[in-house]
Structure formats: structure tokens, C-alpha cells
Amino acid sequence: MAVILRYVDNKSQVIERFMGVQYVIETTSSKLKESIDEFLKLHDLSYSNLRGQGYDGTSNMRALVALAKKNSDIGAFFTMTNSLVNVVGCSCKRRDALRDKQQENLMKAIENDCLETGQGLNQEISLKRAGDTRWNSHYDALISLITTFSSVVDMFDMIVEDCYNDSAELDDCFAEGNTELLICLARLSPNDSFVAFDKEKLVFLAQMYPKDFTDQDRSALQDQLDIYIHFVCSDNDFSQLRGINELAKKMVDKGLHRTFAYVYLLV
Template identity: 40%
Template sequence: MRALVAVAKKNIDIASFFTTTNSVVNHVGASCKRRDALRAQLQEELVIAFENDCLITGRGLHQETSLKRACDTRWSSHYGTIVSIISMFSSVIHVLQMIIDDNPNDSGGEANKIQREMLTFQFVFHLFLMKAILGLTNDVSRALQKKDQEIVNAMALVKSCKEKIHWMKNNGFDALVEEVSSFCDKHHIDVPNIDEAFVLPGRSMRNAPIKTNRHHYRVELFIYVIDEQLTELDDRFNEVNTELLICLACLSPNDSFVGFNKQKLLRLAQFYPQDFSDEDLLALDDQLELYIHYVSSSSDFSDLQEIGDLAKKLVETRMHRAFNYVYLLITLALVLPVATASVERAFSVMNIIKGPLRNKMGDQWLSDSLLVYVEKDVFDCIENEAIMLRFQNMKPRCGQL
């Protein structure tokens, strides 16, 4: 998701749009007073809608919420920001007007600038365009973040996502314009004639290039942004990468090795010609038959969930020596997904551990701190008394820890 947002920002209009959305969230959520005003206004609008019988009611609906802040280290956060702005659009405009009325200074001027940008057809078009694109990729993003992700299902989602974006490119522009126009009418925003000449705000028609609104919004925005998304998805999930990941899934011990497929595992080994010679592939072919019979019938391997657990169990039972080729394939598979969500989170942790107050931290101390923070589930199982006893025994100390 983060990569797709970065690709979309190659278009200067979309980059400006995301800058505006960040300003909206920062300005409206700058203080408790403004956040409380936003909640109060939203609640008031819900009451009015309920009294006019325009509100769908039900358990879990219309919970108290706020504007979601986008963050480059959290996948799907940009989609959440866009959805929250759409759902609370009129409330946000009301709070911005309150800031303008109460603060005739720089804060009010900034609020006025943001409000004027939001109350334009161009901003609303960007809003719904990115909602449509990121909405299609949101499920894929969430699937790829799961530790217990099913690679085959994730790749199927990627394929469906690309097909849906292709369909949207060819058939979705008119529906998007209609949705944007309806939203603009609801919030009293001027809607330009889609077939009239496009004029960039702040420039005269004399110096503007001759093009229609349809050309600008369809070709320069809609098709351009979608093509960039498709290119990024194709680069990251090409046929080779997809086949590699699907073959990798056949090693999973989940559900008693239900995903095992000998031909795909042999194909996976062929991706590593320096580790598997032709003779090794023939030996692996024979070894896989005995391997799957052994692990599927052994109680030691019945409750395993991940490939890492399988590697540990093979070492514990010393079967990694008997199934040396299979174990080599497993170790290669373990270092393959170097860009998973878990790795992304590990890199994000560096900003927490090595902050402004600890910016002179050495590499070894940083590495040790990261290990403790990332593997917190493991270290939570260690009692504090055991840690203090270990430090106490490292060298003589003046007092007992």
C-alpha cells in the first residue's frame, strides 16, 4: 500500500492532494478542543439525520470516531485517512470554519486555505479516485501483512486486484465522475462541465493549454494514476515472483502438510541452480517422497504452523541430516521473504529505538535493543528475577540487584 501511494504521488496533483489531507488531519486534530468540536458536530449531524429518518441504524454502527492520521510505516493508513475525511467531510468543514472565526491569525489563515482547497471539485475528485484505487488494494495489503498469510490465497487476491483495476481503467471513469458530482452537490460544491475547457485555478484561459475537463481528469489523472499502479503491481508481482511464492507455500506444514506438492517444490529448487545441481535435483525428487510420508505420519510434526517451526523441529529431531536436501530447500525458503510485513515492522522499530535522544547509539547496542523489542513475545516469557540474577552473576557488584 505504501508503495502504491508513493507511485501515485508521482503525479503532482495527487502529491498536492496528500499534502492537503495531512494538513486537514493536523489542523483539525491540533488540540483537544478541536477534536471535541469535531466529535460534537458529527454527533449533531447524526441526530439530525436520525430525526429526518435518513440514518441506517443497527448494532455497531455510528461509533465515535476521529480523523485517522496517515503514516508511511503503517500499511493501509492512507486509505483510512481518506475514508474518514469522506465520512466526516461536513463536520471537518464546520470545524475549519470555527477555527477561521475564532482565530484571525496564522492559524485561521491556514484553516481558510485548507477549507477553500477542500471545497473544490478537484479535491473531491482526487479524494474519491484514491479511495477507489486504495480500496481495491486494501484487502491485498492486509493479507500480505498477516504472519500466517496463505501465499496462494494472497497471490489470487493480487491477480483479482489487478484485473479489477484494469476493468476500472476501461469502464470506471464515468461512474467516478457521477459519484464525485453527487458528493459535490450534497456539500454545495461547484461542479464544472466535464466537456468545457479546463483552466488551472489561478491562471487565465489565455495562457492555459487547450484541453477539456474530461481530458484533464480522465487522461492526466485517472488513467495516468491507474497505469502507474498497474505497473507497480506488475513489477512487484510478476510471473516469476508469483510462481516462486506459490512454490514456497508448498513447504508449509499447516494442516498436516495439506499444501505439499512435489512438482512445485522441485520447481522451487530449480530457482537455485548454484545450490541444486542436476544430480541434487534427482536426489531431492526421491527424498521428498520419504520426507512427506515421514512428517505426515509423525506426531512430532502434526501441530506445526509455519516453515520456521518446521525447520526447528527437523533440527530438534536430527532429521535435518536424513533429509538434507529438503532442509536446504527450507533454509533457502526462510530467507526468501525479505520484504514481508514483519521485516517492514522491524525497520520501522529503528525510529523508535534510535530516536533523537539516543542518536549516538552504536550498532551493537542498537542491534541488541532491536532484538529485544522485535521479539518481545519471547522476552515476555522471561522472569525479571532471572534477568537480574544473570546480571548479578556477570561480575561482582556493590549491592544486590
């Protein structure tokens, strides 16, 4: 049970203070009153100065959580805790890995006599989220994190390593594919009277786009490329072009985007 005091200070300002969490066996009114009595005595406070009380309700829990969130440190802490639970629990693979790592660490602790054993002890525990309407869910979230902390750290090391490996593999694949694409595209350049033209590279470029070029289309492209390069190299209108953008515009101006439709599709 969380205890919050609201009081009026010497400046007539209403102040709220989170005093602490009091353990309760039951949530009946009598048990709650006993716990409150103990808590007030512990802090040298008296019921005689108490003007009202409220407890055991969703609205009260929401007020408590809202109050805790006003403290930037507490709010940031529980936000980070929930983010941690989301990262670890977002996939079955990670949850299984956490459970396996927890069992492994548990066995090591038992073998080294670092952990008490017995019936009901060392049960499997999963990470829990802190809810907005139940303060005890924040307590449960902390207990689950403390209990599994070493395993969670190991899990994050695994996640970081996996992300690094995946990123490196993706970068390698992208770099290789991107470089090949740029090399092939350069073979379309009209600069210096199409000196960079390479029929095989352009056919290979078409193979990179299987949705746009079927096997039959690529066969037709090969035939078109022979006629195309002969035509543009013998036409003075193409001799001063710079860049693929100018080539595409000139082909449209002269209607060649229809005559050499497969070549234009590459452009």
C-alpha cells in the first residue's frame, strides 16, 4: 500500500508528498487501518490531525501514479523499465532466451551454494509491466526486474550483438548490390558519345528488375540495344548530351521512348 499525505503549509499552499510503501497482508478495511496506524506511528504522526482519508480504489491508484509521474526521476525510471520489458518481451525468441538464461544463472547459483533452495523457492519469474491503475504493479515490476536483472543484462548483450551482426550483414549486402547497380546504370550515360555503353551490363541491369523485365523482355532488350546504340551514335542530336536525365528527355522529344521502349524502361 502506498501512503501519500496532503497538507497545507504555512503559505496556505496544498502540498502532496509520497511518504512510502507499506506492506499489507490483506486489503480489507481493518487490515489497511492497522497498516496506516503503524505507518503514522513510525513517522510520529497522529490521527488527531487527520482530516480525511481515501484508499482501495482505482481512482486513488490513478491519482497515486499521476503524482509519481510528476517526479521526473520516478517517471523516467518507470518509463525506462516499461521500455526494457517491451524490448525483451517483443518476441517469443527473446522471451525464451531470457527464460533459458535465467534458468542457466539459477543453476549456477545453486551449484555454488549462493542461493537458498526449498519448496516454493526460486520459481520462474518473467518481467512485468508497471500499470497505470495499480500501484502494486509497480512493485511487481521492480521485483521481477531485480530478480532477473543479471539475465536481462545478458539478454541485452545478445540483442546488441544480434543487431550489430544484422546491421553489418545488411550493410554488406546493400553496399554490394548498390555498387553493382550504379556500375550498370553508368553504362547508359550518353557522355562522350556513349563511350561507357556496355550491352552485357545493361542486360544484367534488367535482370535486377524481374517484375519489369520478363525473360522474353530481356531477349527483346538485347536486340533493341544493338539498334539503339547504332542510332544514337550516328545522330548529332545525341552527341552533346550530358547525363541520363538529358538522354531521357531527348528520347521523349524524338519519340524514341516508344521505338526503344525496353531501353527507355531502363532509363
